[in-house]
Amino acid sequence: MNTTKSVIYSFMLFNILNICSINAAEILVNDGELIQDAIRKAGKGDTIKVMPGTYKETLYIDKENVTLSGVIIKGRRPLLDGENTRNDGILASGHGVVIENFQIQHYKANGIMTQGANNFIIRNNIVIGTSVYGIFPQFGKNGLVSHNIVSKVEDAAIYVGMCDNVDIVYNETYNSVMGIETENSHDVLVEGNFMHDNAVGFVASLVPGLPIKTAKNTIVRNNFIVNNNIDNFAPPGAIAAGLPSGVGAFIFAADEARFEGNIITNNVSAGIVFADHASLGASAPPDPAMDPRPDKAQVLKNVFVNNGLGPKDDIAALLEAAGIKKGPDVLSTGKGRKNCIQERSTITEAGTERWSECDADVTTVNVRSYRLEKPIESKALTLEQKGRITYLSVCTGCHTYATTIIGPPIAAVQATYKGKPEELVKYIKKPVKKWPGYPEMPPQDYLPDDVLLETAKYILELKP
Amino acid sequence: MRFKSLSVVTVIFTVLLACHGTVIAAERITLSSKCPPSFEKLENGLCELRSLYEFYNSPAGFGGLKTPLPEHQGGYSAEQIDLGRYLFFDPLLSGDKTKACSSCHQPGKGFSDGLARSVGIDNEVLERSAPSLWNVGFLKSLFWDGRAKSLQEQAKGPLFEKKEMNNTIENLEFSLNKNKTYRALFNIAYPESRTISVNEVSHALAAFQSSLVSLNSRYDRYAHGDQEALTEQERIGHTVFRSFAARCSQCHTPPLFTNQQLAVTAAPEPEGKEFDVGAEKISGQASLRGAFKVPTLRNITLSAPFMHSGALADLESVISFYNNERGHAVADQELQLHWHLVNPRLNEDDEFALLAFLKTLEDETTLPRVPEVLPSGLLLKEAPMYTAQSIP
Numbered sequence: 044m045n046t047t048k049s050v051i052y053s054f055m056l057f058n059i060l061n062i063c064s065i066n067a068a069e070i071l072v073n074d075g076e077l078i079q080d081a082i083r084k085a086g087k088g089d090t091i092k093v094m095p096g097t098y099k100e101t102l103y104i105d106k107e108n109v110t111l112s113g114v115i116i117k118g119r120r121p122l123l124d125g126e127n128t129r130n131d132g133i134l135a136s137g138h139g140v141v142i143e144n145f146q147i148q149h150y151k152a153n154g155i156m157t158q159g160a161n162n163f164i165i166r167n168n169i170v171i172g173t174s175v176y177g178i179f180p181q182f183g184k185n186g187l188v189s190h191n192i193v194s195k196v197e198d199a200a201i202y203v204g205m206c207d208n209v210d211i212v213y214n215e216t217y218n219s220v221m222g223i224e225t226e227n228s229h230d231v232l233v234e235g236n237f238m239h240d241n242a243v244g245f246v247a248s249l250v251p252g253l254p255i256k257t258a259k260n261t262i263v264r265n266n267f268i269v270n271n272n273i274d275n276f277a278p279p280g281a282i283a284a285g286l287p288s289g290v291g292a293f294i295f296a297a298d299e300a301r302f303e304g305n306i307i308t309n310n311v312s313a314g315i316v317f318a319d320h321a322s323l324g325a326s327a328p329p330d331p332a333m334d335p336r337p338d339k340a341q342v343l344k345n346v347f348v349n350n351g352l353g354p355k356d357d358i359a360a361l362l363e364a365a366g367i368k369k370g371p372d373v374l375s376t377g378k379g380r381k382n383c384i385q386e387r388s389t390i391t392e393a394g395t396e397r398w399s400e401c402d403a404d405v406t407t408v409n410v411r412s413y414r415l416e417k418p419i420e421s422k423a424l425t426l427e428q429k430g431r432i433t434y435l436s437v438c439t440g441c442h443t444y445a446t447t448i449i450g451p452p453i454a455a456v457q458a459t460y461k462g463k464p465e466e467l468v469k470y471i472k473k474p475v476k477k478w479p480g481y482p483e484m485p486p487q488d489y490l491p492d493d494v495l496l497e498t499a500k501y502i503l504e505l506k507p
Numbered sequence: 508m509r510f511k512s513l514s515v516v517t518v519i520f521t522v523l524l525a526c527h528g529t530v531i532a533a534e535r536i537t538l539s540s541k542c543p544p545s546f547e548k549l550e551n552g553l554c555e556l557r558s559l560y561e562f563y564n565s566p567a568g569f570g571g572l573k574t575p576l577p578e579h580q581g582g583y584s585a586e587q588i589d590l591g592r593y594l595f596f597d598p599l600l601s602g603d604k605t606k607a608c609s610s611c612h613q614p615g616k617g618f619s620d621g622l623a624r625s626v627g628i629d630n631e632v633l634e635r636s637a638p639s640l641w642n643v644g645f646l647k648s649l650f651w652d653g654r655a656k657s658l659q660e661q662a663k664g665p666l667f668e669k670k671e672m673n674n675t676i677e678n679l680e681f682s683l684n685k686n687k688t689y690r691a692l693f694n695i696a697y698p699e700s701r702t703i704s705v706n707e708v709s710h711a712l713a714a715f716q717s718s719l720v721s722l723n724s725r726y727d728r729y730a731h732g733d734q735e736a737l738t739e740q741e742r743i744g745h746t747v748f749r750s751f752a753a754r755c756s757q758c759h760t761p762p763l764f765t766n767q768q769l770a771v772t773a774a775p776e777p778e779g780k781e782f783d784v785g786a787e788k789i790s791g792q793a794s795l796r797g798a799f800k801v802p803t804l805r806n807i808t809l810s811a812p813f814m815h816s817g818a819l820a821d822l823e824s825v826i827s828f829y830n831n832e833r834g835h836a837v838a839d840q841e842l843q844l845h846w847h848l849v850n851p852r853l854n855e856d857d858e859f860a861l862l863a864f865l866k867t868l869e870d871e872t873t874l875p876r877v878p879e880v881l882p883s884g885l886l887l888k889e890a891p892m893y894t895a896q897s898i899p
Contacts, residue, residue, distance in 0.1 A: 083734065101746060101750070103742075103745075103746050105572055105729070105730075105734070106732075106734075107573075128854075130746075130747065130750035130751070130752035130753070130851075130853075130857075131746075131750045131751055131752070134746060134749060134750065136571040136572045136573070136749075137572075137573075138573065151752045151851075151852070152750055152751030152752040153750075153751040156751060158570050158571045158749055158756070159570040159571010159572060159573070159574045159761075160571060175751045176751065179751070181570060182570035182571055182574070183571075205570075252768055252769075252770070252845070253766075253768070254760070254766045254767070254768060278849065280833055280844065280846060280848065280849060281846055281849070282846050329792070329794060331790070331792075419564060420564070421562060421563065421564055422561070422562060422563060422564040424561070424562065429562065431547075431557075432557045432558070432559065432561055432562070433559065435545060435546070435547050435557035436545055436557040436558040436559050436561075436722070436723075437559065437723060439544040439545055439546075440544050440545060440723055440872030440873050441872060443541075443544075448544075449872065485728070486733075488733065489728060489731050489732040489733030489736070490731065490732070
């Protein structure tokens with residue numbers, strides 16, 4: 044008994060070791076080689092190490108858990124150069140992607156963009172002069188954007204779009220239209236960032252016309268939001284082109300924006316502006332499926348110094364119409380509900396008549412992070428379910444039990460492979476033309492072996 | 508022996524009659540109790556869609572490769588789906604018995620009709636083109652301007668529209684109830700309804716259309732992990748498609764290749780046709796002047812010409828329309844153009860690669876069979892093209 048147990052244990056241990064060694068491959072890319080070739084070779088869990096050098100490519104990562112890591116030697120890091128002709132620097136759609144230690148510059152669109160990737164990490168990159176966004180995770184849950192330096196971007200330097208559970212922390216953004224923007228996102232922590240010398244430092248927005256119809260709960264804490272006074276140089280037509288310059292933070296219809304512990308200084312139009320879809324910056328048509336007002340905002344204890352000394356653009360016009368000369372620390376231009384300010388007597392305000400004083404004990408400090416404790420796993424389906432779904436969704440397009448539609452009937456497959464599911468898996472992975480009068484089957488080797496085995500078993504046991 | 512020769516005679520007789528365009532017999536039509544390909548028959552007897560996208564677990568179901576699909580509007584029995592198939596192809600549903608749904612949504616033409624603008628009952632040219640029906644069961648709004656909120660609501664549009672099928676509820680119900688075969692078939696699909704009403708008709712049409720699913724293209728194989736499923740040019744095209752220069756995927760969001768929103772793109776009208784205000788007419792909102800629903804790109808190669816009134820003849824023209832200054836094709840209108848319209852300045856290689864990628868979205872493996880005989884005994888004026896897969 045004991046021996047059996049220890050055999051089983053040692054077998055398990057062996058397997059664990061085996062898995063680790065299989066999953067921990069590292070692929071090295073030297074200057075002069077193509078990074079995309081390495082991505083092509085990489086498997087799940089692999090790390091691609093890129094040596095310092097200049098790489099003129101658009102990269103795409105469509106695999107899971109791939110780490111793309113620049114090697115920094117004596118301050119030299121790998122440079123991805125778009126030369127103002129390539130579209131994007133890095134596009135990633137694989138879950139669990141890590142992108143770190145690169146310099147990315149001069150792309151026509153974005154520096155780094157993830158699309159539909161969960162569990163992403165984008166850190167310690169320098170992004171310069173990309174035309175639309177510097178770093179743009181889109182449609183993802185559970186992510187980290189940290190320690191990046193992003194500048195000279197014609198829209199938002201860091202832009203988190205339609206994402207949930209993201210921390211944007213310890214980044215520097217400057218000389219861009221917006222320093223950091225969150226859009227139609229939920230549960231985002233923006234902490235410890237230095238947003239300076241942009242047209243607008245920080246923006247939380249609910250952009251109309253997008254499939255996600257709400258924007259909720261953004262904590263903006265312990266950031267330096269300083270000197271955001273450069274002219275708005277967004278291209279005409281972009282929503283960003285409608286933003287007034289000189290604003291520390293701009294909340295555009297997003298709910299539950301919570302400011303605490305920030306240093307907000309020397310923004311010439313205003314410290315924080317709250318606007319609804321109908322007022323400032325509304326260069327997109329309203330969306331009837333959205334609540335156009337910023338609600339439940341909390342401006343807690345922050346340091347406001349020297350804001351509003353020379354209002355610009357729409358803010359200047361708005362204040363002038365109201366007979367106000369100096370821009371306030373907090374300006375509300377549209378209707379919003381349940382908004383509050385802590386220690387109101389210490390700051391200047393305009394348009395906030397309907398706001399209340401926040402309770403003295405309200406704070407965000409209990410929230411350390413909005414990232415999830417564990418990465419999001421793939422859906423918990425049993426192998427049996429996966430096999431059945433695979434048969435029904437892929438195989439039934441060409442096979443039925445008894446009749447011929449494109450491929451041979453399942454009854455004939457069962458007659459050939461009865462009791463030999465492994466043989467059937469081999470065929471499914473690499474079909475050879477076997478049955479006269481039928482077209483050749485496309486290989487289905489992109490699914491994992493265990494799923495294919497379960498599919499084969501399902502096929503062999505299928506009843507009429 | 509005797510029987511055999513008799514049936515041969517019947518067939519010849521039928522064929523002869525068919526050539527004269529008169530009514531032919533429709534006996535022995537029955538409804539399939541099997542769910543269509545890609546559907547699973549549940550214990551309650553209803554068919555439910557199965558797809559590999561069920562493996563994935565992401566928020567909201569938008570964007571990226573391994574993300575789940577939006578909810579599929581199912582809940583139909585195999586018999587209701589099959590009844591819908593007969594109704595879909597049957598000209599009995601139109602006022603003068605000359606037009607079927609399939610007249611404008613032909614299975615051989617990507618469930619469109621190959622025309623810039625469809626042709627209605629008196630050969631009158633309609634305002635807009637016939638949208639493809641592939642994956643229509645996922646859509647939350649229908650028609651180019653999004654005015655219908657369900658397939659059932661949608662079906663009642665063309666049926667009773669004077670310029671389209673020009674039927675009336677009374678006449679539709681009368682002609683179906685009068686037909687012995689349809690009475691029997693509706694009795695199988697809807698045993699609890701004593702007479703046939705327009706509600707069962709639209710329900711069955713919705714059931715059939717919800718079965719038109721295309722999710723096994725080469726693109727899908729790539730998305731599920733087969734990196735060899737696309738050629739290098741197609742992979743580059745995919746990257747152009749989702750780049751933030753071209754921004755195609757921002758509205759044509761995978762896996763459905765539509766985000767189902769309304770968008771003002773300022774697509775041109777065919778020469779001589781006046782500007783179509785689109786969703787402005789339905790909503791009364793000036794901001795939606797010229798707004799149309801973002802169409803899916805699945806099987807897009809099969810349904811030329813393109814845009815709401817077919818002004819662009821081929822995909823090359825569509826790509827060059829978007830690879831140009833925003834609003835260039837409609838100069839005389841005040842429009843709030845979609846902010847994603849920017850001139851991406853794609854080079855020629857990128858344009859070709861994009862075109863190559865669009866072709867990878869083709870998949871017609873679940874193309875339904877066109878009925879050989881209709882319950883009404885009528886013949887289709889526009890014979891639907893048979894494809895290799897639909898040949899019995």
